[in-house]
Amino acid sequence: MIKILVIHGPNLNLLGSREPEVYGPDTLASIDQALAQLAAHHDIKIETLQSNIEGEIVGRIQQAGSDQTRFIIINPAAFTHTSVAIRDAFLASTVPFIEVHLSNIYAREDFRKHSYLSDIAIGVISGLGKDSYLLAFEAAVNLSKQSNSKRNQ
Ligand code: DQA
Numbered sequence: 001m002i003k004i005l006v007i008h009g010p011n012l013n014l015l016g017s018r019e020p021e022v023y024g025p026d027t028l029a030s031i032d033q034a035l036a037q038l039a040a041h042h043d044i045k046i047e048t049l050q051s052n053i054e055g056e057i058v059g060r061i062q063q064a065g066s067d068q069t070r071f072i073i074i075n076p077a078a079f080t081h082t083s084v085a086i087r088d089a090f091l092a093s094t095v096p097f098i099e100v101h102l103s104n105i106y107a108r109e110d111f112r113k114h115s116y117l118s119d120i121a122i123g124v125i126s127g128l129g130k131d132s133y134l135l136a137f138e139a140a141v142n143l144s145k146q147s148n149s150k151r152n153q
Helices: 028-042 054-064 077-081 084-093 130-151
Strands: 003-008 045-050 069-075 097-101 123-126
Touching: 003 028, 003 054, 003 130, 028 045, 028 130, 045 054, 054 069, 054 084, 069 130, 097 130, 123 130
Parallel strands: 003 045, 003 069, 069 097, 097 123
Antiparallel strands: none
């Protein structure tokens, strides 16, 4: 079974009450539940991690390189704009990933316009709230299934 990992970065555990005018009304639990439903529909194994700790995220990306994870969806949150360590973990693990943001980071403060990950991501979805995750998941499923059928040819 294809396995997809979803990583939520710092402060995303507070979704629902955290700046709802910026990040929307959805809680992290409701986002994870919608992703789990989508995964079940597509017969995909999904794992999720929320962490406020950079090293924990780095460790999980490293692990994904050797535990059969086919694809990663990540909202790196504030680490988007600061973390060379997360970038290097993706380069080392070579697991393809999509970067997502609930808000449109290009319509906000200048410091949010730079991402340490976008140029090494397969794609970036920003500004669509909960749908950023759901659309990224659909894309990850399609890409994973394509690479599966190539492997089986
Ligand atoms: C965010 C945008 C980041 O700039 C911010 O630090 C976050 C959330 C988003 O989903 O819109 O914590 O990644």
